[in-house]
Amino acid sequence: MAALPLVRAGARVLMVERGDWVSDPLGATPQATPGMLSRYYTTDAAYHADTDIGHKTSGAFFCVGGPTVFYAGVSLRYREADFVGPAELLADSGARWPYDYNELAPYYADAEAILGVSGESGTDPNEPPRSGPYAMHSPPLTPTAQALHAAAHGLGLHPFRPPLSINRVAGARAACNACRRCDGYACAIGAKGNAATVVQTLVEHGMELRSQTAAVKLQAERGRITAVDCVDMQDGRRYQVHADNVILAAGALATPHLLLASNLIAANPGGRVVGRYLTRHCNAAVLSLFRRPPGGGVVPYKEFAIHDFYFGHPAKPDLERVGIIQQTSLPMAQVLHEIERPLRPIARKLMPHVMGLIVIAEDQPVFENHVALDATRVDTIGMSALNIHHRHTQRDLLCRSLLIKEARRIHRATGSLGSVWRSINTFSHALGTVRMGDDPATSALDTNGRYRGIDNLYVTDGSALPTSAAVNPSLTIAATALRAGSRLAGAAPMSRTGSAEVSHQQQ
Ligand SMILES: Cc1cc2nc3c(=O)[nH]c(=O)nc-3n(C[C@H](O)[C@H](O)[C@H](O)COP(=O)(O)OP(=O)(O)OC[C@H]3O[C@@H](n4cnc5c(N)ncnc54)[C@H](O)[C@@H]3O)c2cc1C
Numbered sequence: 001m002a003a004l005p006l007v008r009a010g011a012r013v014l015m016v017e018r019g020d021w022v023s024d025p026l027g028a029t030p031q032a033t034p035g036m037l038s039r040y041y042t043t044d045a046a047y048h049a050d051t052d053i054g055h056k057t058s059g060a061f062f063c064v065g066g067p068t069v070f071y072a073g074v075s076l077r078y079r080e081a082d083f084v085g086p087a088e089l090l091a092d093s094g095a096r097w098p099y100d101y102n103e104l105a106p107y108y109a110d111a112e113a114i115l116g117v118s119g120e121s122g123t124d125p126n127e128p129p130r131s132g133p134y135a136m137h138s139p140p141l142t143p144t145a146q147a148l149h150a151a152a153h154g155l156g157l158h159p160f161r162p163p164l165s166i167n168r169v170a171g172a173r174a175a176c177n178a179c180r181r182c183d184g185y186a187c188a189i190g191a192k193g194n195a196a197t198v199v200q201t202l203v204e205h206g207m208e209l210r211s212q213t214a215a216v217k218l219q220a221e222r223g224r225i226t227a228v229d230c231v232d233m234q235d236g237r238r239y240q241v242h243a244d245n246v247i248l249a250a251g252a253l254a255t256p257h258l259l260l261a262s263n264l265i266a267a268n269p270g271g272r273v274v275g276r277y278l279t280r281h282c283n284a285a286v287l288s289l290f291r292r293p294p295g296g297g298v299v300p301y302k303e304f305a306i307h308d309f310y311f312g313h314p315a316k317p318d319l320e321r322v323g324i325i326q327q328t329s330l331p332m333a334q335v336l337h338e339i340e341r342p343l344r345p346i347a348r349k350l351m352p353h354v355m356g357l358i359v360i361a362e363d364q365p366v367f368e369n370h371v372a373l374d375a376t377r378v379d380t381i382g383m384s385a386l387n388i389h390h391r392h393t394q395r396d397l398l399c400r401s402l403l404i405k406e407a408r409r410i411h412r413a414t415g416s417l418g419s420v421w422r423s424i425n426t427f428s429h430a431l432g433t434v435r436m437g438d439d440p441a442t443s444a445l446d447t448n449g450r451y452r453g454i455d456n457l458y459v460t461d462g463s464a465l466p467t468s469a470a471v472n473p474s475l476t477i478a479a480t481a482l483r484a485g486s487r488l489a490g491a492a493p494m495s496r497t498g499s500a501e502v503s504h505q506q507q
């Protein structure tokens with residue numbers, strides 16, 4: 001996204017990407033491709049995670065487009081109030097956005113146009129102001145979602161259709177065929193807008209992409225990056241690339257990894273925050289069993305969201321932020337894979353009787369939650385390996401438990417026989433490790449995403465976001481990256497100039 005305004009402005013852009021294209025991304029198969037997620041989720045990076053539920057090896061998605069290739073496409077904006085607090089949640093973290101919602105709003109509009117987001121404006125009970133409605137509508141609710149919707153409504157809640165980066169109208173990009181497998185799968189027909197569809201467009205407009213090439217070190221001299229050391233992942237060849245400006249967008253784990261491995265901490269007056277204040281949301285999946293397959297067995301999908309508890313919960317009036325509830329599809333292949341082999345046939349039979357809701361609580365940015373180099377281990381590309389330390393606070397866990405209760409209540413009202421919940425312990429929503437801010441002592445990036453102390457280095461991924469809010473993060477990452485790229489290119493937001501040359505319609 002940061003490259004897009006630069007390519008539009010005629011700059012020569014080289015993108016170095018560790019992974020390869022997800023094979024057959026626009027392929028011939030009519031359905032999304034099962035198992036794709038696990039194929040590209042690699043633990044090769046040797047991220048050792050020490051979390052609430054013990055030690056485990058965590059990984060990352062290394063492919064063109066990163067995890068967005070497999071995401072559900074939920075494309076929500078942060079709320080206006082997310083840019084200013086609250087003190088109750090941020091405590092002494094020093095996390096502070098350097099601009100407000102109005103500054104980001106035109107870039108949100110650009111991101112939605114580029115990705116092709118469909119949705120129903122005016123239905124999200126705390127939706128921030130928008131300059132216009134979504135370009136495409138959501139399709140009618142499936143019977144499953146209708147049942148959930150009616151039950152939630154009966155409980156006095158305000159369910160609505162979450163905006164999704166799913167193309168509904170056949171044109172330059174295929175229209176969704178409703179296979180309902182976005183979450184956890186690559187879209188086989190290219191109807192899901194994501195970072196890979198953007199890269200593809202940029203390559204068509206002249207950007208050079210070097211895939212299967214990992215950046216391993218940024219070389220700096222006199223306050224400037226002079227070279228980026230790279231490794232060709234296919235033959236192990238090492239070489240350098242040189243550029244006037246370097247944009248680092250490797251994700252909230254790999255970006256601080258590179259900064260730490262490149263000894264760029266001392267150069268930054270806010271260097272102590274690099275790798276720190278890691279957030280990842282406090283999430284759980286609530287799974288409920290129904291006597292009959294809800295909705296007649298139609299595969300569930302993200303058609304339904306509840307934002308009634310975003311700004312608090314009646315049981316805990318002191319909390320100014322709690323979180324959200326969303327319908328979730330169950331990536332069947334993934335779930336079955338995790339179940340003991342002898343139990344899989346039973347699980348396969350029960351699966352259509354199970355319905356899922358996911359809860360997402362905003363989590364607190366805490367200094368102790370961090371990534372750090374492990375000098376005792378070397379990863380597959382010759383870098384010191386990365387250790388991740390993360391513990392949720394009591395406040396995070398309290399918010400999650402309030403949301404779990406509400407999700408169970410909705411399922412009970414829909415007729416469930418009983419439910420279980422499971423914490424989501426991945427780093428799929430990792431954020432905040434190289435945060436932006438006004439204060440050079442408490443943030444590593446300035447308002448334009450420039451890394452302080454290094455004139456020609458920018459960070460434009462999830463690590464730049466000072467707070468996690470309680471919505472899925474990718475649209476906000478996209479908007480902040482578009483803003484940073486536009487500033488670097490000296491360009492205005494596309495929605496203001498009305499010249500969306502590299503836009504959804506033309507992709
Ligand atoms: C299954 C799943 C479903 C999700 N669903 C949603 C959703 O519905 N909505 C939502 O908003 N978010 C969703 N997310 C989260 C979303 O995908 C992430 O928040 C987002 O992709 C993070 O963006 P990023 O730019 O920070 O980093 P990434 O998307 O991780 O991009 C980093 C890129 O850098 C590359 N890279 C890493 N290291 C190197 C290196 N050393 N050299 C060169 N290249 C490198 C990677 O291969 C990757 O392409 C989901 C995530 C998962 C896993």
Ligand code: SF4
Nearest residue numbers: 176177179180182187
């Ligand atoms: S965008 Fe449509 S066709 Fe593509 S994976 Fe999602 S539901 Fe299936």
